Amino acid sequence: MCQSCNDTFQTLTRDGESRRNFLRSGAALAAAPLAASVATQAAAQEAGASLEASEVQAWAAFDTDGSFAPHTIPRRAAGPKDVVVEIMYSSICHSDIHTYKGDWGMPQFPLVPGHEMVGRVVGIGAEVTKFREGDIAGVGTMVDSCGTCANCLADREQNCLNGTTFTYNSEDKISGGVTYGGYSKKIVVKEDFALRIPPGVDLAGFAPLLCAGIxxxxxxxxxxxxxxxxxxxxxxxxxxxxxxxxxxxxxxxxxxxxxxxxxxxxxxxxxxxxxxxxxxxxxxxxxxxxxxxxxxxxxxxxxxxxxxxxxxxxxxxxxxxxxxxxxxxxxxxxxxxxxxxxxSMTGGIAETQRVIDFAAHHGVAATYEMITPEQIGEACEKVVNKQARYRYVIDMTQA
Known part of the structure; x- marks a missing residue:
């Protein structure tokens, strides 16, 4: 049969439907469970991959002059109570500058600063209850504390008597080495140290609330x-x-x-x-x-x-x-x-969540200028020279 005949001649079913289409639809229905199973397996594999240890693109200072350049850092595998956050916006705090300049003691280089970040949750551990994948989370000045001392029990984790783990340039008590901050594409953090960001807010404008705001x-x-x-x-x-x-x-x-x-x-x-x-x-x-x-x-x-x-x-x-x-x-x-x-300095996790919710309720957000990662060094110098109006926010989605 020629192709034109094949295109025009069709056998009809009892209900008048094209037999060819009927067979096609039947095949599709038969294949649907298989396709769904494959899709579920793919989703599970993807979710599992998001929890694995990984190498992440970051921007690091390599000396006290603030010579920032791309740098690859390790992020640990997510544990049962961890969330994986794909960072969307990270802002520049004057503390970042004090740290790389050595004003508070010589840092460990390469230094990846940043403790004002907002991003999307892309992975959750099996015991996480505070977040779902797709939620927006913030990470501020600290990522761990003992949780048992008098100060931690009083919601003052920043004053942990056994040593707060700050978001960068701090001893990493889980992975070893030092912690790396938000001038990076991803962070893995305990859910207790991640903040819920309400829907409908200016995400870039909310990043500075994680330090300057609290x-x-x-x-x-x-x-x-x-x-x-x-x-x-x-x-x-x-x-x-x-x-x-x-x-x-x-x-x-x-x-x-x-x-x-x-x-x-x-x-x-x-x-x-x-x-x-x-x-x-x-x-x-x-x-x-x-x-x-x-x-x-x-x-x-x-x-x-x-x-x-x-x-x-x-x-x-x-x-x-x-x-x-x-x-x-x-x-x-x-x-x-x-x-x-x-x-006074920073605040505990509960108080930080309070300022986020207060700001969302009252329509408060930082006034900022968006920059790309390549502009970090220049922006830091402008902060020192009092040229910032009023926060520089790094668009990590452009990294």
Whole structure:
């Protein structure tokens, strides 16, 4: 039979259906269970593969000059309580820069920084209950702690008495060696140290909440900032701009003190009621004794008494920025005003989840500029030179 006859001549079934199509559909139905079985097996193999140990593309600093370059790092096999997160966005924190520059002690090179990351869960251990594959998760400043000491039991894993495992440049107590951070394509982490990211938020804008957000939110909680109270934010960079947004969402009367004139308008756009330059002596005098709480986000040491003077009696200035010896706090003046100078850093997992949920509820996210991994070194220098507006977020999907 010629091809044209074969195309036009068809034997019909009793119901008038083309016999050829009927046979084809029957074959398809017969093959369906087999196809489903093959698909299930393929999915299982793929899921299993996502839990295996792997070599992962990362970007590492190789010296204190911040010479970043592609580098391959190992990620451990996922255990029964681990989640595997494919990192989508990772932001640059000033802590990353302090670390590779050796400001807090010489790091172990190659160093893969990054403790503000958001990504998609692509694998879960058999005992994981907090996440499903496809969920969005965040990883912040730490990835492990003992879980049994007094501080861990008080939801302060960052102060673990037996040693917190920080997200990078920390002793890796599971795999050995050191931990590697979020300037990479994937991370494997215990589900207890992964944060749930609500649907519908700006994922890149939420990455900075994993460090900058919780670092500035924790003092609001601990010192119980109330709506209507005057809250001073000193310095408005990556930390400070989130301090403004979060406190304004809390209902506080926020006042910003900055050395950058072009940030005054930004401060008010972020929710500040007032904003002043440090160099404005008349403005500084007008604020004397008027604040219920102040937060210093400046990443270097500076004379602090000028701001302690602005506190009301018995109030507190909390330093979260300068992790160096404090300068210029005068004992007699502090005593006269019975002022407190306190320190704070990051927060526990429960409190970090709280700031994520608070930010989602109030529509708060970081203001950021998206970069590619190849721009990390340049972006770090801009952070040092106070050129960032206000967080650099690395698009790891472009890696």
């Amino acid at each position: 670092t500035t939110f924790s003092p609001i909680n601990h010192w119980d900032l109330q709506p209507g109270q005057r809250y001073g934010v000193i310095g408005m960079g990556g930390l400070g701009h989130l301090a403004v947004k979060l406190a304004a969402a809390k209902g506080a009367e926020v006042v910003v003190f900055t050395t950058s004139e072009d940030k005054i308008a930004d401060a008010k756009a972020f929710g500040a009621a007032e904003a002043y330059l440090w160099s404005d002596e008349a403005a500084m005098r007008s604020q004397m004794g008027s604040f219920d709480l102040m937060l210093s986000t400046v990443p270097v040491a500076y004379p602090m008494q000028q701001f302690l003077n602005l506190l009301k009696l018995d109030k507190t200035l909390v330093n979260v920025g300068a992790l160096f010896p404090i300068e210029g706090a005068h004992g007699m003046m502090m005593g006269f005003g019975r002022q407190s100078l306190a320190g």
